Amino acid sequence: MAIFIYGTATNTGKGFFTHEDRRNFFLRGYSGHDGSNPIDVWVIGANEKGALWLADASGTEKTKAEAQALVKAADDLARTAWDDDDVDDESADEKVARIGSKPGFITIP
């Protein structure tokens, strides 16, 4: 039996996931990108309440590979944006001080 359900759903802010939800099922959110727009990717505990939460959130279920691809697409964009964010005569250390370290790749569980 699968441990997790994977899906996308837009985080609408307050009330999107509640204190009770967090106690009822595992939930972890990641930044994703579908090629056109940013998208919120969720890894959800595979129980009835988790599945109902994704449905209530008007979410779309994904396979793990699909979810990971969305997260990788966001990581790729963030890394490219980091590479392109240069200031003339700025050292590598100064760049890190200004915008932080280059983003890495995230592997979803």
Next chain:
Amino acid sequence: MTTYKALKGKKVKTLSSDPPAAASEGQVWYNSSGYDFKTSVSAEAWASGGDLVSGRRNPVTFGIQTAAVVAGGHTPGGDFSTSETYDGTSFAEGNNLLVAMDTSASAGTSTAGLVFGGNPGGLTETVSYNGTSYSEENNLTAARYALGGSGTQTAAIAAGGSPQTNTGSALSEEWNGTSWTEGNNLGTGRYKPAQTGTQTAALFVGGDTGPANVANVEEYNGTSWSEVNNYPSTLTFAASSGIQTDALVFMGDIGPGYGVKTFGYDGTSWSSRPDMATAGGNTEGCGTSSAALAASGGPASGRTSSSEEFTVAASVKVITDS
């Protein structure tokens, strides 16, 4: 077979409906409508909060969970000066900082705040907030960014940071409501820490010495810093809430990558608390150890406009034998 009365000296009440969860914590009763034995238990969790108007990395956050200010930070367009207020439900744009301030530190409440230090270029800038607008104050004695800050608008402490060289500073300064005065240094100079507490009882957690991220934790007693039990891992750009003897430290870069972990500190040791839903860092956090706010910030792959709220809530549970 023993009975509840034999163990506790009293009978279990029979009720046709459940009492309020918050008022019945720790009690046991029989619900005659549902034919269940029930109790009320308290539990901690992170839930989603309101979305910011503008997501940003490295903002300052001061106040409490239901009355907070998130200001400054960095977006792809550069450092910026916007400031937002949070009422526990939604964020609203307020008056701007006087200058762009990124990776600064803060102290105080949503009606009496203080913001100091940061980028661009290493700042000594200090501004106060009265709940409506920011005013210029006397500067820090030494420019630095990614420093720790805590306390109140009239009694704050600024510690650590980096003088724009990516090496950790051990400087510690006290604010008396008018000016900054240099105090005794941290034991280990570093930047990107989490800091919470007061001017006379502060907690400084993790950070980057320049060569390396560290798990070191120091306490300030109003005069000097002393080393205490380490955080469970190395940690930079984490957020915090609470006081020195009852603190929460959450999210941050646990190297490599941003985490969801939350740990509590009781003045002596660290204990694991419920994870956040979304990994992040590069934000300060505010509130208490039982009602904290984590707003905006990382993860490293982008800026987020979302927030999460840590709360302790009681709920009624059916007692089962499994």
